[in-house]
Amino acid sequence: MGKQYAAPPGDGQSPGSNQVSIVIEGGFRVIRANGLPDHAPGQFPNRGNPNVIAVQNYHFRVPLQPKENTQFTPLRMHPFGVALNGVVFDPGAAEWWQMDPRSGWTLDPISGSQKLGVDRHNAHVQPTGAYHYHAMPTGLIERVTGGKEKVALAGWAADGFPIYGPWGYGDAKDTNSVVIRLKSSYRLREGTRASGPGGKFDGSYVEDFQFVKGAGDLDEANGRFGV
Secondary structure (H helix, E strand, C coil): CEEEECCCCCCCCCCCCEEEEEEEECCEEEEEECCCCCCCCCCCCECCECCCCCCCCEEEEEECCCCCCCCCCCCCCCCCEEECCCCEECCCCCCEHHHCCCCCCEECCCCCCCCCCCCCCCEEECCCCCEEECCCCHHHHHHHHCCCCCCCEEEEECCCCEEECCEEECCCCCCCCCEEECCCCEEECCCECCCCCCCECCCCEHHHEEECCCCCCCCCCCCCCCC
16 A cells, blocks of 8 residues: 655755555565655755766565574675665665775765765765665654654665664563664774775764664664564
């Protein structure tokens, strides 16, 4: 059954209303959407992003019974999931040190030090007009949680696993445990970069971070298994 949401007041506008349909077909969850957010986006174009939000024609199928991979698979330059409102999660950025993808240094669009026009929902716009999230979608989370600190579904990854956040149960296997804000196990490296842009590891680049097992609540894929 399709749904439409009117965007609340904000500093930008979508070219239309959010439209998304989520149905079960066989062993798959089928998501059709126009890619427009159900919240007011930031102002686009802007100084860091020259693109205009445009209607998309999305049709995704994700398995109802996802299976754990045997090894960690790094994300590439493509969407890895879709939010409840039909906006895609596409965290990677085709931006590198000196615009060289072979440099080994990828700009982090939500670091705050990069001027890539990301709005308060951790989103901006592709040249195709696709509005997409680089991190947790603030406006969507505010809507589904009612502004409260509670566990809430945000969407699904391409492999079918649900995407939750930023809140989770203190005990991943106990719904009666205290709700906490989950912490990533990625930490800034210490010292300075020995190549590329040089300078201190400050989060400007994805490679400034390293996974430290047990440093947070989540695994190398920024997820965990639980109820």
